[in-house]
Amino acid sequence: MFEQLVVPFRPPPPLNIPISDMTREQILGFLVDRHRRRSQLDGEIVQACARFAELTPPQRSGISIGDGAAEELALELSVSPLTAAKHLHEAQTLAIRLPATVSALTEGELDIMRAKAVHDYTADLDDDQAAQVEKRVLSGGKRDNLTRFKHALNREVIRADPRGAEKRRLSAKCRRDVTRWHRPDGTSTVTVTLQPHEAELTYQHIDELARRAGGPRRNLGQARADVFVDLLQGKDNPRPPVSLHVMVPMTTLMGLNQEPGEISGIGPITADYARELAHHATWRRILTDPAGQVMEVSRRRFASPALRRHLQVRDRTCRQPGCTVPALRCEADHSTTYALGGATGVGNLAMLCKRHNLMRQRASWRIDHVMPGVLAFTTPSRRTAVAAPAGYDLPPF
Secondary structure (H helix, E strand, O other): OOOOEEOOOOOOOOOOOOHHHOOHHHHHHHHHHHHHHHHHHHHHHHHHHHHHHHOOOOOOOOOOOOOOHHHHHHHHHOOOHHHHHHHHHHHHHHHHHOHHHHHHHHOOOOOHHHHHHHHHHOOOOOHHHHHHHHHHHHHOOOOOOHHHHHHHHHHHHHHHOHHHHHHHHHHHHOOOEEEEEEOOOOOEEEEEEOOHHHHHHHHHHHHHHHHHHOEOOEOHHHHHHHHHHHHHOOOOOOOOOOOOOEEOOHHHHOOOOOOOEEEOOOEEEOHHHHHHHHHOOOOOOEEEOOOOOEEEEOOOOOOOOHHHHHHHHHHOEOOOOOOOOEHHHOEEEEOOOHHHOOOOOOOOEEEEOHHHHHHHHHOOOEEEEEEOOEEEEEOOOOOEEEEOOOOOOOOOO
16 A cells, blocks of 8 residues: 655756756756665665675674674774674675565665665564565555655565564563653653554644643743643643544454554554554444545544544545655645635545645645545646555455
């Protein structure tokens, strides 16, 4: 599952033109070309590191790279031996277990951050499972941002090893904690590690109270910090209504399979986690078409407007390509303004975060609905990208 983004072909800039003399159009082409070249170079570096490790085999058991290899590379690259060892181990794993990822990197179809994500997310899988995840994820392309690429990875990892994924989740759950760090500038940081649904609901609660209590003497961030302390100190604050959208296939709820669920705007979760959340939740029927697009959201139980619920579930996140702000924290934006006759309906509304809502007003971006939910974004350079909302995965039958 991924959001399809169709962007017109942009030719590379003419050669021998200084950057300072390039037009806006040429600069865009230049950046695309150089980004692709950088990925190709990163792929060659990975291949070279893997080959260097191969040419320096271990002479004793218990290690995968020969003694002194990391130190030799560190000397040449002016990095620490630990950093060099990490590069060698990652390159060796990618070359041996994930060759298709290395190929996509050297061809400029994938960047180094996505390649490392494939490496990291498949680290706990066996070789066959890792190859299965790699094949499925790469077949969907690089997605329009790293977060959605990681969501696709996580989903396929759960599918490839549902029991292992649930075991790892429960192990991580046992590591919940609260830590603090005193900074040298006179402030301190408190970090709370929670389950995803707990963290999201906690943040929504604090954020909503902060928005209600904000004033001219403090910004929203300061208000959130003050609300957090007030709550810990037992200050009486009205509890604002907050909610979380968890999508779960009915077959998963019935225990017929282990298909992952999803917390909207956060990402895939294991089937057991989804069933755990559903046990004490209010259920709402959601109908999708064969492509996974939301067709209907039941109006029962929630007091928020049905249309806004439909948009939040349909869009999941801000619809600006590349943005990952959850739809629950976005605003319903009219593509054609109401003052100009724009209808208030699914065919003229989309969720945009505050930043990109304001961007539309301050810059010459245009959004048109090709059909309900399918948006055409026209940039100031008059380029158009068409984006459909990411469809929900359909479980196999």
